Amino acid sequence: MAKEKQNCDDKKCPIHGNVIPRGRTFVGVVVSRNPHKSAVVEWEWKRYNQKYERYERKKTRISVHNPLCLDAQKGDRVSISECRPLSKTKKFVIVKILGKEELFAERERLMEESKVKSPKEIEEEKKMKKKETKEAEE
Numbered sequence: 001m002a003k004e005k006q007n008c009d010d011k012k013c014p015i016h017g018n019v020i021p022r023g024r025t026f027v028g029v030v031v032s033r034n035p036h037k038s039a040v041v042e043w044e045w046k047r048y049n050q051k052y053e054r055y056e057r058k059k060t061r062i063s064v065h066n067p068l069c070l071d072a073q074k075g076d077r078v079s080i081s082e083c084r085p086l087s088k089t090k091k092f093v094i095v096k097i098l099g100k101e102e103l104f105a106e107r108e109r110l111m112e113e114s115k116v117k118s119p120k121e122i123e124e125e126k127k128m129k130k131k132e133t134k135e136a137e138e
Contacts, residue, residue, distance in 0.1 A: 014081070
C-alpha cells in the first residue's frame, strides 16, 4: 500500500512529526498535487432535494497536507484527518493511502477532451459552417 520513508524530517507529518490527527476523518481521491507538500482531495456525497423528490450529487474539495513520507499521487484514494491549522487553507493531513481510484485516469481524460478542441476540429467546424451557408444561399 503506502511506501513510507524512514528518514522523514517533515515537522507537519502525522507519523514522524508533531501533528496530532484529531476530529473528523474522511476518505477521498487526490485530484491535484502541488509541489509544496499540498494536495486537493475530493469526494462525492448525495443530498435529498425535497421539492423535486430526488437526490443531487455534491462534491467537497479540501486542501490537505501531503507528507513526503506518504507522497500521495493524483488518483490515489486516501484517508485524511483533521488537525491544527497548518496554513491559511490547510487544516487536514493525509494519514493513509488506501490505493488507486478506479477509472480516475479515464474520467480525467474525458474531462480534458470536453474542455479543449484540437485545431483540426476547429478548422473542420469552420468548413462545415461555410458549406452550410453556401447551401442556404443557393
